[in-house]
Amino acid sequence: MPKILILGGTGLLGTALAQSLLRAGNNTVFVQTRAASKRGAIVAAEMTPLVFPLEDKAALRSALDTYNIDTVVDVSQGYQQATSILETVVSVAKDRQAALAREGAIGPKLGFVYTSGIMVHGSPAERVSDLSPVGNKLASDKPATMVSWRPSHEQAVLACRDFLNTVILRPGMLYGRNAWNFGVWWGPVSALKAKGGEKLSISADKSTRVCLVHVDDVASAFRAAIDRLDGRLGDWPVFDVVAETISLESIIEGTTEAVGLKTSVDFIGTGGDVFLEAMGLRANVGSSRIRTVLGWEPRRRDFLLNVGTYYAAWEAAQ
Numbered sequence: 001m002p003k004i005l006i007l008g009g010t011g012l013l014g015t016a017l018a019q020s021l022l023r024a025g026n027n028t029v030f031v032q033t034r035a036a037s038k039r040g041a042i043v044a045a046e047m048t049p050l051v052f053p054l055e056d057k058a059a060l061r062s063a064l065d066t067y068n069i070d071t072v073v074d075v076s077q078g079y080q081q082a083t084s085i086l087e088t089v090v091s092v093a094k095d096r097q098a099a100l101a102r103e104g105a106i107g108p109k110l111g112f113v114y115t116s117g118i119m120v121h122g123s124p125a126e127r128v129s130d131l132s133p134v135g136n137k138l139a140s141d142k143p144a145t146m147v148s149w150r151p152s153h154e155q156a157v158l159a160c161r162d163f164l165n166t167v168i169l170r171p172g173m174l175y176g177r178n179a180w181n182f183g184v185w186w187g188p189v190s191a192l193k194a195k196g197g198e199k200l201s202i203s204a205d206k207s208t209r210v211c212l213v214h215v216d217d218v219a220s221a222f223r224a225a226i227d228r229l230d231g232r233l234g235d236w237p238v239f240d241v242v243a244e245t246i247s248l249e250s251i252i253e254g255t256t257e258a259v260g261l262k263t264s265v266d267f268i269g270t271g272g273d274v275f276l277e278a279m280g281l282r283a284n285v286g287s288s289r290i291r292t293v294l295g296w297e298p299r300r301r302d303f304l305l306n307v308g309t310y311y312a313a314w315e316a317a318q
Contacts, residue, residue, distance in 0.1 A: 004226065005030040005069045007054060007085065008076030009047075010038050012179055013115070013171070016219040017075065018047055024223060030067060032060075032076075054081040057088045064092045064110075071111030071165075071226055082153050086112075086160065093163040111229040112164045113222065114157045118172050118211050118240055119144040123282035130170065130240040130289055144278035154238070165229040171218045172211030172242040172285070175303065175310055178317030179215065184279055185248070186314055189255055192263060199264050200256065204280035206267040208248035211283040213241055214300035224294040234293055242287040243298035248280070250304060258308030 004021055008014045009031030021027040022045075029047045033039075034054070042049035048067070052059035054076055063069065072089050074082075093110040100107045120134040122141030133139045135151020143151060154168050173181060185202055192200050221241045225233065252265055270276035290296045303310070 001026050001028045002070045002226075003028045003030065003067055004071045004073060005032060005050070005063060005067070007032045007060075007072065007074045008078070009033060010035070010042070011075065012174060012177065012215055013218060013222075014075045016215045017073065017222050018045070020216070020219040020223050021226070022046060030063070030069065032063070054078050055084060057084050060085065060088045061092060064089070069110070070108070071113065071229060073113040073115075073222065073226070075115045075222075077115065079149060082149075083156070086114075086153075086156060090160050090163055093160075097163065108230070109163065109165045111226070112157065112160070112166045113226060113229075114154070114166070114168045116150050116154055116168050116170045117147060118170050118242060118283060118285045119147045119278050119281060120150050120154070120170065121240075121281075121283070121285055124284050127284050127286055129286045130238045131236065144274070144281060146274040146278040158238075165231070167225045167229060167233055167237040167239070169218075169222060169225060170238070170240045171221075172213045172240075172245075172283070172287075173279075174215045174218060175212055176215040176300070177313050179310075179314060181279065182310075182314050183318075184276065185252065186255065186311055189252070189259065189261065189311070190315055190318070193259055193261055197263070199266055200252070200261070201266045201268050202248070202252060203270060203273070203276050204248055204267055205269055205282075206249055207282055208267075208280045209245055209283045210248055210251065211242040211245050211285050212303050213243040213298060217241075217243055217296075217298040217300055220299075221290060221294065221296045224296050228294065239290040239294065240285050240287040241290060241296075242285055243301050244303060245283055245285070246303060251307065254304045254307040255311050258311060 010033045032050045039049040120143045124140035
């Protein structure tokens with residue numbers, strides 16, 4: 001069975017992906033975490049825990065060599081560690097190819113899946129896709145400041161295809177279960193519900209549009225990409241992963257109605273905060289190509305109809 005290592009495997013997406021890979025029944029899953037306290041839960045979930053910090057290049061290399069990992073999936077979203085992770089994976093891949101060459105043999109490349117995000121598109125005026133340039137003068141808009149480094153790292157990943165089977169996935173905003181990112185908008189709703197008040201203040205512009213995708217649907221997209229790392233991803237292995245695009249105004253209106261709040265809403269802007277800026281983009285991204293190439297179809301496409309359920313799940317996790 002393919003041996004898959006998930007970096008950042010105990011987070012929201014990492015957990016969903018690990019479970020999806022196990023349910024497929026044909027993968028052995030290894031989960032990297034920096035928290036030794038999570039070791040037992042990982043073992044109980046029928047996976048192998050590997051406890052080391054992402055910045056420990058020697059530990060990562062040892063894991064790849066010791067367990068003969070076939071595919072590395074980086075869902076860590078790490079900024080400082082992204083380059084060192086890629087360098088380590090490439091180094092191991094080169095060593096494997098050199099060892100095969102000494103034996104006069106040919107073998108499969110090491111797989112590498114990198115998690116980016118649709119924030120690299122910024123707030124384009126026209127519809128864009130994963131075929132649209134990002135992070136350069138040809139792009140429709142500049143990336144969100146918080147992820148301005150990602151387009152160049154995507155290029156670095158793609159430049160390694162002589163040694164790695166690579167794919168880059170760019171999920172929209174994840175929701176479902178304990179999706180922490182919704183706290184920036186649902187936190188004020190929860191506070192107003194608990195304390196009462198007449199006005200809800202949201203740290204975003206009223207024009208914000210959000211590309212949404214349920215975490216389970218993202219996990220299925222990753223699994224489809226991993227299954228096709230053997231050369232069935234085409235010449236451009238970059239995919240935006242979006243189920244639906246909804247205005248933030250509609251999300252807030254739907255949420256307050258679902259929880260029984262009757263209040264006015266004041267969109268107060270981002271105040272120059274880079275995280276709020278990234279969350280408050282005017283997203284305009286299509287993702288039809290992933291459906292064609294990977295056969296991916298999101299099963300959760302009615303966010304507003306079920307917003308009360310998703311809010312309750314988020315609130316229960318706080």
